[in-house]
Amino acid sequence: AQSVSQHNHxxxxxxxxxxxxxxxxxxxxxxxxxxxxxxxxxxxxxLLKYFSGDPLVKGIKGFEAxxxxxxxSFNLRKPSVQWSDTAExxxxxxxxxGGNKLTFGTGTQLKVEL
Amino acid sequence: xxxxxxxxxxxxTKRGQNVTFRCDPISEHNRLYWYRQTLGQGPxxxxxxxxxxxxxxxxxxxxxxxxxxxxxxFSTLEIQRTEQGDSAMYLCASSLASGTGELFFGEGSRLxxx
Numbered sequence: 001a002q003s004v005s006q007h008n009h010x011x012x013x014x015x016x017x018x019x020x021x022x023x024x025x026x027x028x029x030x031x032x033x034x035x036x037x038x039x040x041x042x043x044x045x046x047l048l049k050y051f052s053g054d055p056l057v058k059g060i061k062g063f064e065a066x067x068x069x070x071x072x073s074f075n076l077r078k079p080s081v082q083w084s085d086t087a088e089x090x091x092x093x094x095x096x097x098g099g100n101k102l103t104f105g106t107g108t109q110l111k112v113e114l
Numbered sequence: 115x116x117x118x119x120x121x122x123x124x125x126x127t128k129r130g131q132n133v134t135f136r137c138d139p140i141s142e143h144n145r146l147y148w149y150r151q152t153l154g155q156g157p158x159x160x161x162x163x164x165x166x167x168x169x170x171x172x173x174x175x176x177x178x179x180x181x182x183x184x185x186x187x188f189s190t191l192e193i194q195r196t197e198q199g200d201s202a203m204y205l206c207a208s209s210l211a212s213g214t215g216e217l218f219f220g221e222g223s224r225l226x227x228x
Contacts, residue, residue: 004156032215043118044157044205044219051214090156094215101147101170102217104156 002027004091006105013081014113021076021108023091031095033074039087086112118220120206126226127196134192135223139208146189149205157205164211196227
């Protein structure tokens with residue numbers, strides 16, 4: 001079965017610091033990869049996604065992620081975080097190993113301090 | 115609002131009672147998913163429908179849980195004889211079968227079992 005690991009459960013950064021959140025998945029075949037964000041009191045929203053092509057994908061609000069197939073990784077990055085980026089971030093994957101559904105990681109709670 | 119809507123948003127019940135949640139997906143989406151999320155965890159897959167057919171169920175979905183999507187539009191998730199361990203956020207999401215697997219989530223129904 002498909003599994004997703006997010007290594008950082010809680011991250012605290014100051015505004016303008018750089019961010020990198022780790023994500024690794026277990027399945028070695030063709031996968032689709034996603035990062036979702038959940039702002040306080042809001043529903044899960046798509047931040048960015050990778051299906052094929054350029055392994056560096058750009059999403060909303062200045063976020064980007066890099067797919068490294070050899071490392072089964074899809075890490076999320078942002079060069080300079082803002083207080084409004086305080087949220088929980090979830091990595092998710094689907095593909096033949098997981099069927100027609102998304103498998104989520106446990107999430108990373110990001111707090112950005114002023 | 116043309117997003118995924120869920121009802122009720124909050125439900126408090128006593129152990130042993132039955133509860134039912136409703137989900138209205140985005141109208142043109144033919145796939146509908148139910149997930150469960152507990153504190154500190156990512157969303158866990160429960161089941162999904164394509165049109166009115168229930169195509170996959172997780173082993174998390176015990177016999178006390180039943181989901182329906184009778185006309186391929188809205189869906190209900192019923193939990194019979196609730197237990198305290200059922201306390202969680204129940205998330206509904208929808209997507210297009212022809213899409214790339216991106217799920218659109220509702221705001222969830224929070225269940226508290228006393």
